[in-house]
Amino acid sequence: MDERVLETRGIEEISLGDYVLSGGEPAAMVLIDACVRLLPGVVGDAAVLEEESFEGGLLEYPHYTRPQAWAGIEVPEILLSGHHENIRAWRREMAEKTTRERRPDLWETHLRQRQSKRE
Structure with missing residues (x-):
């Protein structure tokens, strides 16, 4: 987009990440989807939004x-067990493991936030 339009209007x-797209259309679709799904009634169970990636x-x-x-x-057997608290703990453990392995930057931020909550 022309910088003059950004400055005058x-x-x-909004950055979607550290990559280049072939045009503005894919970025617009991502932004629209990210916003619309937060509207009441769009996602069947609103509680799901609280458990999603990046929420925590x-x-x-x-x-x-x-x-x-x-x-x-x-x-994994634990997911078939029906023990909701154990399943919740497994999900948390796996989310931490995945973040630690795939996004060390997010993991470091998470650790800092967790530490600041304790202080």
């Missing part, structure tokens, strides 16, 4: 669907 720039500063935990075994890999 007070348009806020962590990436999401792994998700599994049917069948129970696929390519010789089983769904």
Whole structure:
């Protein structure tokens, strides 16, 4: 976009990440989706929004669907146990592990925030 338009119209720039897209359309779609899904009634269960990636500063935990075994890999037994507190703890542990491995920058931020809450 022309810098003069940004300067004279007070348009806020939003970064989607450290990569280049082929045009503005994909970025517009991402921004629209990110906003619209927060409107009441768009997502079936609003509680899901609180558990999603980045809500707590962590990436999401792994998700599994049917069948129970696929390519010789089983769904973790704890997810089939029905013990909701254990499942919640597993999800938290996996979210932390995933964030630590894939996004060390987010992990460091998470640790700093956790430490500041304790102080």
